[in-house]
Amino acid sequence: MEQGKKFEVRRIQVTGRGSFIVSLPKRWVIERSLNRGDKVVFSDGGEGSLRISPLESAVKSGPSETTFTINPLTDPESIIRRIVALYLIGFTVIRMKTPQNRFEAVHSDYVKEFVRRKLVGTEVVFESPNEITLQVLISYPELSIDSALRRMVTVTVAMLRDAVSALATGETTLAGEVLKMEDEVDRFGFYIVRQLKMASQDLSVMKQLGLNSGRDIIGYRLVTKSVERAADHAVKIAENVQAMRVKTSSRLIQKICELGGEATKFFEDSVKALYRRNYEEADNVLKRMGMFDSLENRVLNDMNRYKIDPVQMSSLRLIVESLRRVEEYGSDIAEVVLNLTAVG
Structure with a gap:
């Protein structure tokens, strides 16, 4: 193979018994x-390609276990960032x-609480005074990417509706419940990213997760984000609802809530178009962007x-800005649907 060439053409040969053979490039x-x-190991590379790997590297492919050291002065957040990175890469066993x-109590307690709240299917399987071992126990067929994404969306839509309801009623307790629901979205978000990264490296994993191509992997990553x-x-x-302490005109609050309802429906309809892989539905959602702009103005x-009290005005403007961003994220999802379904 000449230097700089990205591919090489080889002829298929036929042996006396009718077997097809191709010689391997000497340089490789x-x-x-x-x-x-x-x-050597042959595997389906997807989209009509065939992958060839040395047997030893094929057997060893994919991360399994890793260990890292936690020093007494390490910031707990730094430990969490490393655990998340290793989880997303695809390690099954993470030892600390x-x-x-x-361990410093602040370290061990922080790690165990984070794992409980944020990492799907991950448990502390071993703990001693100077070692903690985490293991990801869930396997691909048990929770598909589609199921995890649907759970994420269900919780997110509930959060949006409750946040708008809290604004309408002034219930700070309901607003507080919204804050507690964020962990659930993060848990499934981390899980989906982990699975997508592993699918990008192994076609068999991609098929087990119900994905058909690299386009699906990229699309689901953008949607998850x-x-x-x-x-x-x-x-x-x-x-911002919790920060509001002065009563505001009920008419104005009602109009902001109407904007919130439209943003939530826009977002929800975009995801429904994704579930159905429906180009027309996604296109129709995007046509409604002008209606949202008019209502916002x-x-x-x-x-x-x-x-309006300046502090109150600041909170209201930030709420309207957040509703605008929700609508924009809905449009991003609709555009992903167009990209995935433009060609049948």
């Missing part, structure tokens, strides 16, 4: 230190050790007509 064989009699006789961001803005709406104009 030498680079992998292969010899006569060594075994300390050079001390025992949009759902996570919509949930983040539901939290911001709830936080009317709300902003009404806000300027009222004498």
